Amino acid sequence: MKQWREYRAAFILILIMLCAWELAARLAELPFIFPSPTGMLIRLWELREVLLFDHLPATLSTIMIGLAISIVLGAGLAVLMNVSSTVERAFYPILISSQTIPIIALAPIFVLWFGYSIWSKVVVTVLITFFPITVNTFDGLRSGNKALRELLLTMGANKREIFMKLSVPSALPYFFSGLKVAVTMSVIGAAIGEWLGAQAGLGYFSRRMMTQFDGAGVFAPIVLLSAVGIVLFLIVVWLEKRLLKWRSKE
Incomplete structure (x- = not known):
C-alpha cells in the first residue's frame, strides 16, 4: 500500500x-498510421511467438554483451583516471566529445565494418552506455571523505587499503546511478543498431512492419x-538495495 501511494499519481497520469x-485513435480511424493502445496489445499477442522466440533473444544478447563490455571498460577507465591525472587529462575530453x-x-x-553480425549492434550499445557508467563511477571514486582518508593514512593504511575501504564504497552508489541510466539507454542502442542493419531483433522487426x-x-x-528496459532498470534497483543495505541505515 505504501508503494501504491508513492506512485499513485504517476499511474493515474499514465492511465489518463x-x-x-485510445479515444483519439478510435476517432481518427487510421489504424495503419495511428494505432490505438488496445490495437497494439492485440497485435503484440498475435505476434507473441515470433517476437518472444525469434527476435527478443537477439535483442537481449546485444543488450547484455554491450552492457558487460561497458561495465568492464567503463569502471576500469574510471579507476585509471582516478589513479592517474595524466590518464584523466587524456581520456576525459574524449569521453565528453564522444557524446x-x-x-x-x-x-x-559499423554495419559496413562488422556487417549484419551482432557486433555492429553491440558497438552502438557500448557507445551509448559507456559514458554514464564511466563518468558516474569516476565522480564516485573522487567523492571519498577527505577526513576519513586522512584518518586511514594516520592509522597506517596503504593505497590499496584506502581504495578498497573508502574509494570503492563511496563509488558504488554513483556506479549504480550510472548503471540505471545505462540499462535504459542500452535498449535504445540495441534498437538503433537493429533498425539500421540487422537480420533479427525487435528493432529490425519494427522496421519490417513499417514497410x-x-x-x-x-x-x-x-x-x-x-518492457525490457523497465525490467532491467528494476533489476538494477533490486541489486542496489541488496548490495548497498548500509545506505538505508544512514
Missing part, C-alpha cells in the same frame, strides 16, 4: 494519457522493448 490516446557525435550517424558505418504499413505491428515490438 492511454485513455486519451557530441550522433550515434545514429555512426551506426551505418508493410502495419502501424500496430510497428508499435508491438516497441512496447516489448519498453
Whole structure:
C-alpha cells in the first residue's frame, strides 16, 4: 500500500494519457498510421511467438554483451583516471566529445565494418552506455571523505587499503546511478543498431512492419522493448538495495 501511494499519481497520469490516446485513435480511424493502445496489445499477442522466440533473444544478447563490455571498460577507465591525472587529462575530453557525435550517424558505418553480425549492434550499445557508467563511477571514486582518508593514512593504511575501504564504497552508489541510466539507454542502442542493419531483433522487426504499413505491428515490438528496459532498470534497483543495505541505515 505504501508503494501504491508513492506512485499513485504517476499511474493515474499514465492511465489518463492511454485513455486519451485510445479515444483519439478510435476517432481518427487510421489504424495503419495511428494505432490505438488496445490495437497494439492485440497485435503484440498475435505476434507473441515470433517476437518472444525469434527476435527478443537477439535483442537481449546485444543488450547484455554491450552492457558487460561497458561495465568492464567503463569502471576500469574510471579507476585509471582516478589513479592517474595524466590518464584523466587524456581520456576525459574524449569521453565528453564522444557524446557530441550522433550515434545514429555512426551506426551505418559499423554495419559496413562488422556487417549484419551482432557486433555492429553491440558497438552502438557500448557507445551509448559507456559514458554514464564511466563518468558516474569516476565522480564516485573522487567523492571519498577527505577526513576519513586522512584518518586511514594516520592509522597506517596503504593505497590499496584506502581504495578498497573508502574509494570503492563511496563509488558504488554513483556506479549504480550510472548503471540505471545505462540499462535504459542500452535498449535504445540495441534498437538503433537493429533498425539500421540487422537480420533479427525487435528493432529490425519494427522496421519490417513499417514497410508493410502495419502501424500496430510497428508499435508491438516497441512496447516489448519498453518492457525490457523497465525490467532491467528494476533489476538494477533490486541489486542496489541488496548490495548497498548500509545506505538505508544512514
